[in-house]
Amino acid sequence: MVQRYRKLLFGLLVVVVLGSLSTFGVRTYILNSKQTEVWDKIRLVELEHSLLALPHYIATAQGFYQEQKLKVEPVKAEISLDQSKLEEQDIVLLGNLSETLFTRPLGTGGDLVAFAQLARRDGTFLVGRNNDEAFDWDKVKRKTILGDAPDEQSNIILEEALRQNKLSLQHQVIIIQNLPPELKEGAFEAEVGHFAQMAEPMASKVEAKGLGHVVASLGSTVEPIPALVLTAPPAYLKQQSNAVQKLVNGLCKGMLWLDYHSTKEAAKVAAPYFPGLNETTLIKIIDRYKKIGLWDKSPVIAKGDYERLQDYVRRAGELTNPVAYADGVNNKFAAKAGKTVRYIPPEQQKEPTLWEKIRRLCFGEPSGDEMFDSAHKVILF
Numbered sequence: 362m363v364q365r366y367r368k369l370l371f372g373l374l375v376v377v378v379l380g381s382l383s384t385f386g387v388r389t390y391i392l393n394s395k396q397t398e399v400w401d402k403i404r405l406v407e408l409e410h411s412l413l414a415l416p417h418y419i420a421t422a423q424g425f426y427q428e429q430k431l432k433v434e435p436v437k438a439e440i441s442l443d444q445s446k447l448e449e450q451d452i453v454l455l456g457n458l459s460e461t462l463f464t465r466p467l468g469t470g471g472d473l474v475a476f477a478q479l480a481r482r483d484g485t486f487l488v489g490r491n492n493d494e495a496f497d498w499d500k501v502k503r504k505t506i507l508g509d510a511p512d513e514q515s516n517i518i519l520e521e522a523l524r525q526n527k528l529s530l531q532h533q534v535i536i537i538q539n540l541p542p543e544l545k546e547g548a549f550e551a552e553v554g555h556f557a558q559m560a561e562p563m564a565s566k567v568e569a570k571g572l573g574h575v576v577a578s579l580g581s582t583v584e585p586i587p588a589l590v591l592t593a594p595p596a597y598l599k600q601q602s603n604a605v606q607k608l609v610n611g612l613c614k615g616m617l618w619l620d621y622h623s624t625k626e627a628a629k630v631a632a633p634y635f636p637g638l639n640e641t642t643l644i645k646i647i648d649r650y651k652k653i654g655l656w657d658k659s660p661v662i663a664k665g666d667y668e669r670l671q672d673y674v675r676r677a678g679e680l681t682n683p684v685a686y687a688d689g690v691n692n693k694f695a696a697k698a699g700k701t702v703r704y705i706p707p708e709q710q711k712e713p714t715l716w717e718k719i720r721r722l723c724f725g726e727p728s729g730d731e732m733f734d735s736a737h738k739v740i741l742f
Contacts (some may be wrong), residue, residue, distance in 0.1 A: 384593045401604035402432045408456030412646055413480040413589040415627065416656060417455065420615030428614075429607035440726075453593045453608070455479070459514035461592045462689055463674045466740055473592045476691045477609045477660040477665075479616075480589040482580030482653055483518040486564045488549070488557045489576040497574040498526035501534050507545050507557035508536040514588070515579075517556050517677045524676065537630045549573065561646045562638055569642070581653040586670040587662050588655075598691055609694040610702050611703040613660050617704035620658050624648045660695040 407414065420426055426433050436452060454461055454473070461473050474533055493500070501523070509516040516538060528534050538547055549557045550572050558579065559567065567573045580588070591608070598605055619627055628643035632702045635643065650656065664686050 366534050367648060375650065380733075388505050390508065393717045398718060400430045400640040401601075401607055403601070403604050403608050404434045404436045404452045406436045406454050406524065408454055411484065411589070412631065412635070412643075412650065413648070413655065414455060415483045415631055415650075416479050416612055416615035416619055418609040418615075419627070419630050422630045422633070423615065423618060425577070425611040425614040425618075426608070429611050433608065433611075442733045446447040447570060451597065453591055453605075455591055456589070457514040457586045458592075458670060459512075459517060459674055459679075461590070462684050463671055463682055464512045464679050467681050472594060473599060474595050474691045475587065475590040475662055476598060476605065476693075477612055477690060477695045478587045478589070478657070478662045479591070479612070479660070480655050480657055481585045481666065482655045483515065483583070483586065483588050484655060485518065485558050485560045485579045486568055486575045486648065486649075487516045487522075487577040487579060488559050488564055488573040490555065492571050492574040493576050496525070498528060498577075501526075501528060501556065503533065503537045504555040505537060507540060507549055507554040508538050509539050509542065509558065510614050511677070512679045513731055515558060515560065517673050517679060518583055518586075520578050520677050521673045522577075522579050525583065561649070562635075562642060564599050565642050565645055565649075575649075578649075578653050580655060583673070585654075585663075585666050586673070587666050590662065595691070598694075602694075603673075606694050609660055609698045613695070613702045614704050614724055615700035616656060616660065617702070621704060621706055624651060659699040661692050661699055662690050662695065664690075 407584075421433065433602060439656065462475065465473075487501075487506070489496070506519070508519055516536070519536065523530055523534055530536065537554060545557060546563055546567060548554070548565065556576075557567075557573070564575055568575065591612075593605070624644050624647045627647050628640055631643055631647070632638075632640065638646075663683070667686050667690055671680065675683075
């Protein structure tokens with residue numbers, strides 16, 4: 362009897378050992394396969410480092426690009442938009458649409474195409490010397506504003522805001538447009554000008570010093586525009602369509618994350634990308650941007666927004682490169698991401714069953730929240 366139990370116990374032990382070995386072998390094979398898996402890569406050039414690009418920083422920090430098996434490589438390089446062979450640089454540009462399309466040399470045409478939108482409103486503010494809660498644009502009459510260069514998108518928006526409020530440019534209102542950006546804060550502190558147009562974080566820094574106060578948002582004074590976009594040559598979008606789709610998928614998820622989470626949570630994610638700003642300032646800026654609806658939940662570039670911005674540039678007399686919407690925008694990637702990408706907050710994700718946990722442990726299978734949509738191959742989180 363004892364002998365029989367010993368044989369049975371020995372047999373069970375053999376089965377357990379063999380099962381463990383086979384599981385280990387399968388898991389080792391899967392892990393080795395993952396290690397040799399080839400990821401797509403995109404080289405990204407930021408033409409301006411701005412909190413308007415917060416959805417991109419969130420997608421990077423939260424691993425949304427990694428989920429897509431995409432490596433986004435930041436490229437620090439001086440890019441000349443006057444070059445005629447941009448397609449040879451094999452890069453994606455992150456910048457404002459006026460600079461990358463409308464104010465480039467005549468005849469450039471659509472050699473750069475916008476394929477995703479990060480911000481839908483301008484991010485600059487009109488800063489006055491007094492805390493005027495009852496501000497109206499008539500108070501700018503016969504005053505001087507420290508602005509930006511005439512062909513800068515920020516200046517174009519300022520001129521449009523004045524025009525819409527029936528203020529005659531350089532007659533009823535004087536805009537100083539020849540001051541280098543790095544000298545604007547110091548000039549305002551030295552009491553040059555009555556008002557100043559400032560982007561963040563300059564506007565918040567001036568307020569913190571007690572030198573001025575935000576009296577109006579330029580982004581909410583005018584209608585929505587594609588304020589910050591991703592652009593690339595048409596040939597690049599065609600050749601790297603898989604990688605570009607992954608980029609837009611990750612960006613879209615970053616936008617959904619930003620829409621769901623609090624300003625404080627967003628500030629914590631943004632902090633490593635803006636080491637010169639403390640948490641209080643970041644919270645203030647992000648909250649200010651959220652209140653004016655600067656970020657959307659979709660990277661799609663609306664036709665009306667695109668044509669509106671081009672009209673603003675034309676009225677400012679800076680439209681050197683008119684480009685029709687059909688030639689300047691490719692919404693294919695953004696539209697697909699908007700339809701397929703989901704963000705499920707951690708507290709709403711279902712607890713995996715015991716069997717799902719075992720499968721993930723032994724075979725590296727994804728959980729229910731990580732399953733791929735078979736039609737679109739997009740991770741639905």
